[in-house]
Amino acid sequence: MYYLKTEQSFDSAHFLHGYHGKCANIHGHRWKIVATIKNEKLLDDPQNKSMVIDFGDLKADLKVITDNFDHALIIEDGSLSKRLYQALIDENFKIINLPFRPTAENLAKYIYDRLAKKYNVDYIEVYETPNNCASYRG
Ligand SMILES: Nc1nc2c(c(=O)[nH]1)N=C([C@H](O)[C@H](O)COP(=O)(O)OP(=O)(O)OP(=O)(O)O)CN2
Numbered sequence: 748m749y750y751l752k753t754e755q756s757f758d759s760a761h762f763l764h765g766y767h768g769k770c771a772n773i774h775g776h777r778w779k780i781v782a783t784i785k786n787e788k789l790l791d792d793p794q795n796k797s798m799v800i801d802f803g804d805l806k807a808d809l810k811v812i813t814d815n816f817d818h819a820l821i822i823e824d825g826s827l828s829k830r831l832y833q834a835l836i837d838e839n840f841k842i843i844n845l846p847f848r849p850t851a852e853n854l855a856k857y858i859y860d861r862l863a864k865k866y867n868v869d870y871i872e873v874y875e876t877p878n879n880c881a882s883y884r885g
């Protein structure tokens with residue numbers, strides 16, 4: 748089995764609705780995402796010969812996903828009052844709504860599911876801090 752890994756980072760804010768502790772407050776992270784894909788065989792066309800896939804292709808596809816989160820406030824649907832949500836929208840803040848709590852675990856699965864549409868993904872790692880990482884393998 749061959750494995751390929753690529754990494755992207757983004758800066759964004761989030762909070763954990765219903766959490767008792769400091770993470771209930773809006774706070775930021777430099778999130779690091781590491782995607783590992785796998786394949787038993789290598790490609791054979793002239794351009795991609797002897798590659799699982801061109802690093803550049805995998806990097807670009809992961810970057811599309813992570814760029815969407817960059818410099819945004821990531822929120823779980825329904826976790827802000829309508830009044831506050833509308834005020835943030837009116838101020839043109841970049842808000843990313845997710846149908847789940849924005850934990851590292853859930854973001855790992857979300858990114859896995861997105862990349863799995865195109866790649867044979869082995870697992871996704873999401874670092875909230877250099878020391879804290881969650882991963883998801885399908
Ligand atoms: N299993 C998980 N636990 C926690 C998650 C998570 O996504 N999955 N997220 C958080 C918070 O987002 C929080 O930002 C993480 O805080 P903490 O672990 O305390 O990390 P810090 O490095 O910011 O803490 P220090 O004070 O610097 O040690 C909480 N838990």
Ligand SMILES: [Zn+2]
Nearest residue numbers: 770774776875
């Ligand atoms: Zn956090």
